[in-house]
Structures are given as C-alpha cells and as structure tokens.
Amino acid sequence: MRIGELARRTGASERAxxxxxxxxxxxxxxxxxxxRDYDERCAVTxxxxxxxxxxxxxxxxxxxxxxxxxDDTVVLAGTCPELREGLAAERRRIDAAIGDLTAARDILDSLVGRPLYGPAAPAA
Incomplete structure (x- = not known):
C-alpha cells in the first residue's frame, strides 16, 4: 500500500x-x-x-x-526483561510529574478569589 493508504488506515499523518x-x-x-510500499505489518507497527x-x-x-x-496481540511482551526497569523508571518519572502538577494546581486553586497582594492591593 502507498503512504496515503497507510495514513488513512492508521490515523498517522504522512509526515509522521x-x-x-x-x-x-x-x-x-x-x-x-x-x-514507499507498505505491507500490513507496517500498519501494525x-x-x-x-x-x-x-x-x-x-x-x-x-x-x-x-x-x-x-506477537500482534500485545504492544510489549516479556521477551526483553532488560526493558522492564527502564519502563518502570519512566513510569516513576511520570508519577512524580503528575504529583508536581497536582501540587501546582492546588496552589492555583487556593488563589482563586483571593487578592494577589494581600488585603490592600497597591494603587495602580
């Protein structure tokens, strides 16, 4: 199949x-x-x-x-155990980023409706 057909079948742009x-x-x-000539295996990939x-x-x-x-039914199987720790580390990094973003959101939520400069805002 040509690139346009592969793009249509997979949802990826031709550029991607x-x-x-x-x-x-x-x-x-x-x-x-x-x-380029793509086969069905390329669509799976x-x-x-x-x-x-x-x-x-x-x-x-x-x-x-x-x-x-x-195989074609899973994204990643246990055939490469050396990748597991790397993927687990990536998951921990994402968890930490989620925690940081949640904390930032909580701070913003606490500011809603409150003056930024305390009780008496400076005159403009």
Missing part, C-alpha cells in the same frame, strides 16, 4: 510516517519508481509506535521496544 522512517522505526519496501509515543516515550525508547514485541 516519513518521520518514523527517518528515525528507523518503520522500514517500507521501495518500488522501482522510488515510492505504526499502531504500536503511536501507542508507545502516546505513553510519553521518545522515539529512541520506541526503537528499543519495537523489537521486543512478541
């Missing part, structure tokens, strides 16, 4: 598909005229890439994870 190829995440065949990116992982991490996928 080219980027995935540049990053080594996707390897379509090339036709004699130079056009693109869906996995999009899931992993939506989890907050960068393309370098995605490149490490993709070869560890065991």
């Amino acid at each position: 598909l080219r980027y995935y190829e540049e990053q080594g995440l996707l390897s379509p065949a090339r036709l004699p005229n130079g056009y 693109v869906r996995r890439i999009r899931i992993l990116l939506s989890a907050g992982l960068g393309t370098a991490a995605v490149a490490e994870i993709l070869p560890c996928v065991a």
Whole structure:
C-alpha cells in the first residue's frame, strides 16, 4: 500500500510516517519508481509506535521496544526483561510529574478569589 493508504488506515499523518522512517522505526519496501510500499505489518507497527509515543516515550525508547514485541496481540511482551526497569523508571518519572502538577494546581486553586497582594492591593 502507498503512504496515503497507510495514513488513512492508521490515523498517522504522512509526515509522521516519513518521520518514523527517518528515525528507523518503520522500514517500507521501495518500488522501482522510488515510492514507499507498505505491507500490513507496517500498519501494525505504526499502531504500536503511536501507542508507545502516546505513553510519553521518545522515539529512541520506541526503537528499543519495537523489537521486543512478541506477537500482534500485545504492544510489549516479556521477551526483553532488560526493558522492564527502564519502563518502570519512566513510569516513576511520570508519577512524580503528575504529583508536581497536582501540587501546582492546588496552589492555583487556593488563589482563586483571593487578592494577589494581600488585603490592600497597591494603587495602580
């Protein structure tokens, strides 16, 4: 299939598909005229890439994870145990960021309806 068809089937833009190829995440065949030729496996790969990116992982991490996928029914199986600690660390980082953002939101919530300069705001 051509790039437009793959984009339609996966929800990824053509630009994103080219980027995935540049990053080594996707390897379509090339036709004699130079056009990319994607097979069904590429569609599965693109869906996995999009899931992993939506989890907050960068393309370098995605490149490490993709070869560890065991079959077409899961995103990541236990075939690469060395990745588990890295993914657990990423989850801890996200949890910490959520905690920081929640604290910031709580501070903003406490300011709603209160003057920023205390009881007597300076004259303008």
